[in-house]
Amino acid sequence: MAKFIFKMPDVGEGVAEAEVVEWHVKVGDRVEEDQHIVDVMTDKATIDIESPVAGVVTTLAGEVGDVVAIGAMLLVIETEGEVSEEEAEAAAEQIEDEVSDAGEADEAASPERLSSFEGRGLGEGASEASTSASVPLSPTLSPEGEREKAKVLASPAVRQRARDLGIDLAQVKPAADGRVRHADLDAFLAYTGGFGAAGKARGDETIKVIGLRKRIAQNMAAAKRHIPHFTYVEECDVTDLETLRAQLNEGRGERPKLTMLPLLITAICKTIPAFPMINARYDDEANVVTRYGAVHLGMAAQTDAGLMVPVIRDAQSRNLWQLAREIGRLAEAARTGKATSEELSGSTLTVTSLGPLGGVATTPVINRPEVAIIGPNRIVERPMFIPDGMGGERIARRKLMNISISCDHRVVDGHDAASFIQGVKRLIETPALLLVD
Numbered sequence: 001m002a003k004f005i006f007k008m009p010d011v012g013e014g015v016a017e018a019e020v021v022e023w024h025v026k027v028g029d030r031v032e033e034d035q036h037i038v039d040v041m042t043d044k045a046t047i048d049i050e051s052p053v054a055g056v057v058t059t060l061a062g063e064v065g066d067v068v069a070i071g072a073m074l075l076v077i078e079t080e081g082e083v084s085e086e087e088a089e090a091a092a093e094q095i096e097d098e099v100s101d102a103g104e105a106d107e108a109a110s111p112e113r114l115s116s117f118e119g120r121g122l123g124e125g126a127s128e129a130s131t132s133a134s135v136p137l138s139p140t141l142s143p144e145g146e147r148e149k150a151k152v153l154a155s156p157a158v159r160q161r162a163r164d165l166g167i168d169l170a171q172v173k174p175a176a177d178g179r180v181r182h183a184d185l186d187a188f189l190a191y192t193g194g195f196g197a198a199g200k201a202r203g204d205e206t207i208k209v210i211g212l213r214k215r216i217a218q219n220m221a222a223a224k225r226h227i228p229h230f231t232y233v234e235e236c237d238v239t240d241l242e243t244l245r246a247q248l249n250e251g252r253g254e255r256p257k258l259t260m261l262p263l264l265i266t267a268i269c270k271t272i273p274a275f276p277m278i279n280a281r282y283d284d285e286a287n288v289v290t291r292y293g294a295v296h297l298g299m300a301a302q303t304d305a306g307l308m309v310p311v312i313r314d315a316q317s318r319n320l321w322q323l324a325r326e327i328g329r330l331a332e333a334a335r336t337g338k339a340t341s342e343e344l345s346g347s348t349l350t351v352t353s354l355g356p357l358g359g360v361a362t363t364p365v366i367n368r369p370e371v372a373i374i375g376p377n378r379i380v381e382r383p384m385f386i387p388d389g390m391g392g393e394r395i396a397r398r399k400l401m402n403i404s405i406s407c408d409h410r411v412v413d414g415h416d417a418a419s420f421i422q423g424v425k426r427l428i429e430t431p432a433l434l435l436v437d
Contacts, residue, residue: 004053004077008040008061008068015042017069020062021211029057031077038074041211045341055079065210153179161185212306223368226284228409231363234421237429238379239399244431248320255321260401261299262323264376264424265351266434269295269316271423272349278420279349281369282411289371289411298347298367299327301334308334309367311347320434351376362404371408372417377401 011018018040025037031051038049059076061068068074152169154162158180162169165185172188174180209217238260245258252258272279276291283290297315301308310330312318318326333339350367351374358378366373379401388394403424407417427433 002079003058004055004079006052006074006077008070008072008074009049010070011040011042011047012045015070017067018042018047019067019210019214020064021046022064023060025057025060025075027057027060031055031057040068041215043215046211049074051077053077053079065208065214153177154181155179158182158185165189212308216306219368220365223365227366227368229363229366229406230409230414230417231404231406232414232417232421233361233402233404234418234425235400235402236425237384237398238401241428241431242379242399244434252321256324256328258320258324259327260376260379261327261351261353262320263428263431263434264374264403265297265312265315265323266320267424267427268297268349268351268374270427270434271420272316274423275416275420277412277416278372278407280371280411281348282371282408283369284410292348294348296346296348298350298370299330300350300352301331303335303337305337308339308344309347309350310334310339310343311345313346350374354378361402364404364406366406366408371411373406375404375406377404 008018019042021039021041023038025031025035031037031054033051033054035051036048037051037057040047040049055077057075058078059073061072061074152172153174154169159169161182162172162180162185167185167188169180172180172184174184241260241263245260245263249258272295277289279295280289280291282288294314295316297312298309299312301310310333312323312326312330315323330339330343333343347367347370349370349372352364353376354362356378358376360380361377362375364373364375379399381397381399383395384398384400385393386396386398403421405417405421407414
């Protein structure tokens, strides 16, 4: 028997360490050669690592969420035969070649590609402890407090009524014989004002922040720590834009259905040339701002793994239908985990939206090192005063949408941000201009 020490392979140029995202083996498990044993994440990729030898796992480097340096012990496998130093080195080199290739194709979420709305909890996707309504002990409540339902004596009719009312029978004081009757439910309702408890409290949970969620957390913290944000919000009348969108969709044929996003992106791209400081990235270490001629637009997409930002390359050169098709393709690639490194990096400006969940206004966090992020909000209908064509005004139902923009105040002045959004507003309130080259 021999112990084979498998070290963390070199997973990419410039990578010094990797985070353990998921172990697929545990101490005592037998593994075969080329068996998938662990997933690790670097700043650039999530990578599957396979075992170079067969044997029994005796030691793991750490728990999920721990960081292991390149070249440090990842796990120890007890093999049936001796493994020479040459064989060990050859196996390690093969693993390094394989994971390096995988890192090229299976890019995950680096800080430059992550974005988020303010208000999205760090534990999104994780369960939070909820609390039930607190009901004080009284003569109508059971002094036992937490009696199990199985021990509560009651007829089927009483149990059904309690379920319909949302009452936990364990909270109801029974009669002298220990059986809960309708009269006891009536007394409980009278004491609690006609309402039962909202439900039982669930147990507290501790969720370790790892993988993509950890990268999102780190990037958001860095963005808020380094960037002096300011947010400007403007209200836009999108009634005519929505009419145009409906008309275009009616005759779209085999083309993809237009949402609001391709129209907004077109307005942004048409306005950018007059405000080049919006489509830029700031290297605060070198103190250099790069203004980009092409608009590589990041599009925040929610996935089961977390928020990712696929990039629409050269958005300014695409028409509405091309934008719609690319938006659908990239969103699907992000959701299914098939987005490539190129599709998830290199954005110069980001648009982030909660869609129908969007609020009246948002204050999105900048996708560092970009200097601006734009957030369209929910469309609402309200009565508005509009010109009646005869020199007066009339009241009409209009569709309104607020547009938020957060900017890096080190690069973008408030006047420039407001002027830029006013330019976008002019186009979406006069949508015929969007169709003019």
